[in-house]
Amino acid sequence: MNDQLPTAFDQALAAAVRAPSPHNTQPWRFVVDGDAVEVWLDRDRVLAVADPAAREARVSCGAAVLNLVITLRVNGLGARVRILPGAALPDLLAVIGLDGTRRSTEQDRGLAEAVHRRHTNRRPFADRAVPAVARARLKSAALSEGGQLEFLDASGRYPKVAALVRRAESLQAEDPAFRAESAFWTGRAAESPDGVPTVAFGPRYEIPGVVCHRASHTNPAVPSRAFEQDPLLAVVLTRDHGAAADVRAGMVMQRVLLTATAEGLAASFLSQPLEVHGIREQFLELFRGLGQVHALLRIGYGHATRMTARRPAAEVTAQRAEPDVPAV
Numbered sequence: 001m002n003d004q005l006p007t008a009f010d011q012a013l014a015a016a017v018r019a020p021s022p023h024n025t026q027p028w029r030f031v032v033d034g035d036a037v038e039v040w041l042d043r044d045r046v047l048a049v050a051d052p053a054a055r056e057a058r059v060s061c062g063a064a065v066l067n068l069v070i071t072l073r074v075n076g077l078g079a080r081v082r083i084l085p086g087a088a089l090p091d092l093l094a095v096i097g098l099d100g101t102r103r104s105t106e107q108d109r110g111l112a113e114a115v116h117r118r119h120t121n122r123r124p125f126a127d128r129a130v131p132a133v134a135r136a137r138l139k140s141a142a143l144s145e146g147g148q149l150e151f152l153d154a155s156g157r158y159p160k161v162a163a164l165v166r167r168a169e170s171l172q173a174e175d176p177a178f179r180a181e182s183a184f185w186t187g188r189a190a191e192s193p194d195g196v197p198t199v200a201f202g203p204r205y206e207i208p209g210v211v212c213h214r215a216s217h218t219n220p221a222v223p224s225r226a227f228e229q230d231p232l233l234a235v236v237l238t239r240d241h242g243a244a245a246d247v248r249a250g251m252v253m254q255r256v257l258l259t260a261t262a263e264g265l266a267a268s269f270l271s272q273p274l275e276v277h278g279i280r281e282q283f284l285e286l287f288r289g290l291g292q293v294h295a296l297l298r299i300g301y302g303h304a305t306r307m308t309a310r311r312p313a314a315e316v317t318a319q320r321a322e323p324d325v326p327a328v
């Protein structure tokens, strides 16, 4: 291992844990093995009700992988990602190995810096259209990680998607198990190292036709302002589906989110239609032919809100012990 590696790995792991995850569950563990980092799914942190197949958890780990790779790059280190989940070790999601030195680009540096500013913004966005050039950058961010970003306004799918978001949300609100899980992970104090703090919620809203944050993510103390009347929604897609595609999708989604941050854009998630059995199938059907949808995002111009805390990287990272050298 060269002398700079521990520092570069520390920075990369500190970046990895800044990834988004449902309810800020942080369902990851990292194992440093010489000059490689393994990314493992932490089953104890998978949402049993909202995410029984651990799909969102794997997407989150994929986002952590991208943060890691970008941060290694700005330290001059090339990284090779092997996406792995297989039958033998389904929870070993990826291994990031060093791949020589690499001169970082201005874009790499912009994204690496965005890792530490990106956050979910559940507040109203301005009624200001996202220009074509910014949309093109978000789309090419998705393409460069092997995925796709599809905006909904152009496709005529918007009203159907909005209806499915609302239907899924009302079904979840009627489900005591979902409510209990959500209550456990949200409404926390600002400094809580995991879960969603109340300060990250959005204001109350009473606009029946508009989709914004979940009603359960409402903080009446946030001054109420009108939500944008015509939110820009976008879906993150991959060609394939399955566990490896979930991890890949997380990398795609994170590059989109970091590019949005670098462009001065805010984003939030609307995962309700992906989480409710019966609605999920109808939602996926809307995009049949394009690929597998992994995330539904709302994107626009907002005022920066509070960052949420994370468990420190050291708490979720282990070093693989050197194998014992047999005595001679």
Ligand SMILES: Cc1cc2nc3c(=O)[nH]c(=O)nc-3n(C[C@H](O)[C@H](O)[C@H](O)COP(=O)(O)O)c2cc1C
Residues within 6 Å of the ligand: 018, 019, 020, 021, 022, 023, 024, 025, 056, 057, 059, 060, 118, 119, 120, 121, 122, 195, 196, 213, 214, 217, 268, 269, 270, 271, 272, 295, 307, 308
């Ligand atoms: C796969 C996935 C699904 C998510 N779904 C939602 C959602 O439906 N509603 C929401 O408000 N936030 C959602 N989030 C955002 C998380 O709550 C957020 O990432 C987490 O609380 C950490 O906060 P941060 O993104 O501000 O760092 C989702 C995040 C991920 C990665």
